[in-house]
Amino acid sequence: MKTKGGKVLYFIVVVIFLIFTAGPFIWAFSVSVTPEFEMFKNTMSMLPSKLNWDNYVTLFTASSRQNKILFQGMFNSLKAVGITLLIGLPVALMSAYSLARLEFKGKKLIKNAILITMVIPVFATVIPLYRIFVSYQLLDKMFWLSLVYASSFLPMSIWLMINYFSTIPVEIEEAARVDGCGRIRTFFEILMPIAYPVVISSALIMFLSAWNQFQIPLILASSFQTKPVSIVTSEFMVKDSIQYGITAAAGLLAIVPPAATALILRKYLVSGMTRGTGK
């Protein structure tokens, strides 16, 4: 980037990138402050004739129904994310450690059987899953819903972790073990301090994926106490009562928690995927 031409090119790319990334969010915001009757009116003006904050006022008025629905939805999503992480991370670490560090029969088969499930569409499992949930009365229970989430994100996390572990020289651990460290102590005291970026990046990916879930909770959760925010948002837009303004406002509010988390942890996202101890 030392040349002038390079700088100009960089500048152009950055501007285009920002327009395409931020544009939809800005337009959604504009929709959220447009009065309902002005929505999609045949005019050329980009902005509404007057800013209408009613949708946000409604969503932030503690007594309104929309407020209760939206924030309960957010809370439900966070809870589901929390449980998913609590189940997902330990299971992923255990599995990845086993697959990356230990030798045993059938390892390759198990590994492939786990990884291939990434391609299975939701519809292929959802009807039988529902029936299992009915027969054991698990519907509308957060823990079991989150367990299903975890089952669909685990392959990705396990694969990321295997990759990361496999680039950390085994010799480091072996040296520690020679010094009399047990396997468990070695794991926590030697491996984890090196591998924490991949744990964080897996956690972040699980967070985002769990937050984005739609089809699974649609079938497995219908109570007020379990419905995630992705469903709640789409419910502002149904059959005869499409309220674009409030849908846009709710949609924008709903991405605040995952976006904030992603922003805070973004540097681990890359380092978690960059393999090994290289730098």
Place this chain on the structure above:
Amino acid sequence: MKKKLLSVLLCTALIGTLAVGCGSDKKAEENKKEDAPKSDGKEITVMVPEWAVPSDEMLDAFTEESSINVVMNVVSWDDIRDKVAIAASGGAAAADVIEVDWSWVGEMNSAGWLEEIEMTDEDKADMPTLETFSIDGKVLAVPYANDYRIAYYNKEHFKQAGIEKAPETWDEVYDALKKIKDAGIVEYPYTMPMNADESATTSMMWMAYSRSGQVFNEDGTLNQDAVLDALTFEKKLVDEGFTDPALKTASGMDAYRKLTAGEASFMVGPTKFVGISSNEEECSVVGQIEAILLPGKDAASKKTMPLPEAVGVTKFSENKDAAKEFVKWYTSAETQKELYQANSSIPTRNSVLADLIDDGTIQNAGAMLDEAKLIQSPFPNGIPDYYSEMSNAIYNNVNKMVLGEASAQEAFDAMNKKVTELAGK
């Protein structure tokens, strides 16, 4: 140092996880135990869309009166059917009381998901839409929210084009629209759902019904004269530029909104636009819109099509009696009055509707009550159990026609082939 701290934190979190994971599960179960025996009576679950939820006060009053606890499961309208279907396929009840849209009643009956509900003759006379939910003389669900097609026109636009009288026939509507368009009062004076979704099916049906008094033959197949006439007329309105091209791919609701945005002068639409068109927040032309009788061929149409929503009791429910008691209460005259206050759902009992209009609760009603008396189902043998497949064929072909990919005749032939196949003729 920082790294070490981080890893220690992570490890603590990880070790704690399994314990917490199991713990949270236990807690959830404990909560359930606390909740359950709130009243010594029974508990039922009710799965309805957002607009059907009664207020907490109403529910409390019901619980007090009947000692039945009601748990509301608010689910978006589109998803209720999926849930009921999956549950029923496994022999389970998605809820004790469920939403039953008029278009679902046929399939739900054939699938055996609905429990018969006893209604008095008095109720039947007061609730014309009950007919839609009755198959072989059995009442399968009781309507709580009324919706039937009614016409709306913008008096101002008509006046500006020099028309003082409300249109009564489709020919008069056509002439008026032409005048309004030619005078440049609005660019697209007519609005109607044409997108490939359910609303295009019902639009085709009310068009045929109002123009010819018929949509289907006795054997359930499409009536060629009526449907082809409706399609031809619809295509004419589109081709002559009376409708906004955007409507070909915009939702039905967007189409209706053209009227309340002052961009269209005439439409046939849902009953609730009576309320919307006098609400300053949702309508920019308050005071200009009037509800009139559905136009017909030679005079105003003698029938209108009902599109009501009902509640029914599922066959797999373990609390059928309590569920039926809820349905009775929910569709009683008093509850309907309160429901209008709470959610502005239009009563299905004509007596309640008349009361609300008389005491001024429903304003700007226009022809609302007169039209309600003309409600009659266009399906000769009740809603068929293949309705959704039939509707899919109809709306996709209507949409193809308005997009210019098929003529009215071609669109008719394609939908007729599918409907005839479905009707098994």
Place this chain on the structure above:
Amino acid sequence: MKKKHKGALGIALLLPIIIIMAVLVYYPIIKTFSYSLQKMKLTAPQDTGFVGLANYRSVLESDSFWYSLQNTLFLLVVVVLFTTVFGICVALMLNVDTKISGLLMAAAVLPWALPPVVNGIIWRFIFYPGYGFMNKLLIGLGVIDQPIEWMSHRFLLLFVVAVVVAWRSIPFTAIVCLAGLRAIPHEFYEAARIDGAGRWSSFRYITGPLMLPFIGIGITSASITAINIFDEIVALAGYSDLGKNLLIESYLTTFSFLDFGKGSALTYIIMLISAILGFFYLRNLTREVEY
């Protein structure tokens, strides 16, 4: 002796995942397969039973299956192309170290946080057939004088869907590629410079080849996303014939027409198509990169 112990530990550590996968993934897909071999139309509860491959035959004989397959394949190609090309561009941009690169990284991650449903709704506002944002913009710039009806032509509609989906899936590809870029040791470039290689040739001979496995991951992840597009199509075009892909077709058959048998057969066909891609995916995932 020691080795045996290690093996037992390996299996023990895998026990949780094996149980989770067996109960929540493998059992259900086997069950779905058994549905696909049965006549199971919910509106005809008496008329059920084993029918062998009849459901598969009836799916493969229907025109709408082949039509939806075409749409799925079109979406697959366009989404993968867009995601990969722009994902690499974004990665290259993020790899430049400037004052604003932190901000850019933040912006790049943002679309990832958007649930597909919400994504579809937001883009519906943009590609609204009348005076939505895109039409206003194009009219304002003088490119067109009448609003474009985005959803009324098959391939235009599919193209819009592909853009919308690519927009959401670019962040993942970009980050994977960025990780790939960062993993290339600096010494390689220095060595190349000493050998007198220009910027282009060092990109061509060092960056490109070393990035390939990472790009491969991006491509496979984009393919899986593309085959599983559902929410965005529904938000943009509903369940219309025009834009339906295999997943919509399967949803309609199963939930709208209540034909669980045929719907399950359709789902299985989709799974087989995904599995073919999954095969390449696995090969990519398990291949080691040597520097």
